[in-house]
Amino acid sequence: MxxxxxxxxxxxxxxxxxxxxxxxxxxxxxxxxxxxxxxxxxxxxxxxxxxxxxxxxxxxxxxxxxxxxxxxxxxxxxxxxxxxxxxxxxxxxxxxxxxxxxxxxxxxxxxxxxxxxxxxxxxxxxxxxxxxxxxxxxxxxxxxxxxxxxxxxxxxxVDINTFKPKKLKEVATENFNICTVGNINKNKNQLFTVKTLIDLPDFVHLRLYGKPEPNYLKKLKEVIKKNNLEDRVHIKGVVPNDELPLILQNQDLFVLASKNEGLPVSVLEALACGVPVLCSDSGGGSRFIFKDKLGGKVFNLKNSEVFIKEVLKYVHDKEFYKTKTKEAVQLAHQFDxxxxxxxxxxxxxxxx
The missing domain is CATH 3.40.50.2000 (Glycogen Phosphorylase B;)
Structure with a gap:
């Protein structure tokens, strides 16, 4: 040998x-x-x-x-x-x-x-x-x-044997769950997604997973309280990585609103779990992943109205949503x- x-x-x-x-x-x-x-x-x-x-x-x-x-x-x-x-x-x-x-x-x-x-x-x-x-x-x-x-x-x-869909599901019948995973800070820009909830239906909820930066968390909570979003924004904090697949499997849409990223692994993990993704134009990595617009797409942080329209497509169009969940898994397999x-x-x- x-x-x-x-x-x-x-x-x-x-x-x-x-x-x-x-x-x-x-x-x-x-x-x-x-x-x-x-x-x-x-x-x-x-x-x-x-x-x-x-x-x-x-x-x-x-x-x-x-x-x-x-x-x-x-x-x-x-x-x-x-x-x-x-x-x-x-x-x-x-x-x-x-x-x-x-x-x-x-x-x-x-x-x-x-x-x-x-x-x-x-x-x-x-x-x-x-x-x-x-x-x-x-x-x-x-x-x-x-x-x-x-x-x-x-x-x-992404480890497609660990991060995988529970099943190819349709849109949730009660709440529509948007999820973000990553440190809660200025660069990850969770504030963008929180603010868009104001113009989305009340049954659209947001779950934030990650370690919060204290000053940014304070600002985030102020915006949540000011806009009466306490019942719709759920700050979950850090979760063990081995619990993440199950969490992702139970989300309807993954959003990454970062200002700067390389090639975000969190996006690949969500896709592998069959969760469509909307990802900010935060660098060449996101454009590379979604170059064929499969399983989601890249959005411009300067245009929240377009982002909201994209979210509503996932919320209301069941056939569109089902297609995107299938594409998400197929796309993730390209990044095994x-x-x-x-x-x-x-x-x-x-x-x-």
Missing amino acids: DKKIKVLFTIPNFKNAGSRYVLVSIIKKIDTTRFEVFIGVEKYPEHIPNIISKDRQILIPRTGKILKDISTFSKILKKHKIEIVHSWDYKSNFIKALACKRSSVAYLYTKKNDSWSKRWFVKSLLAKHIAYDNPEMKNKFFSGLLLRNKITFIPHG ICKEVTSYEKLYEKII
Whole structure:
């Protein structure tokens, strides 16, 4: 048997880092006959999921002293004989990339957000390769001579065996349930959807799942109270990821009104559960998912009237709704997590 390639996945933590569930899904599906997986976090090691053995769970301490942190990480790489570091850090910090250069270890990072700076450019120069999940990032960030030959577009996927429809249902006969999933904050922009309820029928309800930012939550509650929406807006807070499929299966429409997104996995999860989606034009990821207008569509945040008309189509037109639920499942299958994992496995073998 050929020697396994040792891959260290790094992420700030598994307590509240945005990509933690995506990374868990990938690690669960990776071919363990070809790859030996390690997980490294900067804090909260007790939250590392038990999907790999304890001896491959690594705490990567940070002191803020550049040379010391490079040296510490280099020693970790040497101790475990790591061959590839795959970073899921959303920040532009390039300490780990420098340590990998020093240790002759291939450094790969996945670009997920729309941020860019000189530090991101340096991090990209140091990287052996870059994966990106938003098709528009290629021209936006990586078109230059120094970067364009070290990039691969790998869209996120969804575990269609976990996120799946209970049944292809028709529109609910009592309340029509709109759902959002994600941190409750200014960027996720739940306020947009709350305000549109004013012009929607009283039986249209909104459920908000996610960790609330205190100041934004206060503002949200003020708008809810001012417009007498207390009985129609239900703020549910954070739910365990393993409970999410059942929650989604019982919704009628999923709305993502974000101002900025990469390729939103929450949209794919809703689609896989047979829930049609209305998604704001928050970046190339949403346009990529709905390029054929199957299972939902992209809307403009500047035009709430058009959004309301779209919602009403789902509320009142049963045949239209039934078609969209079927399309949603079909579309989600195009983003099967296994495709994402296979793409990364091929990339690991290419850059080693």
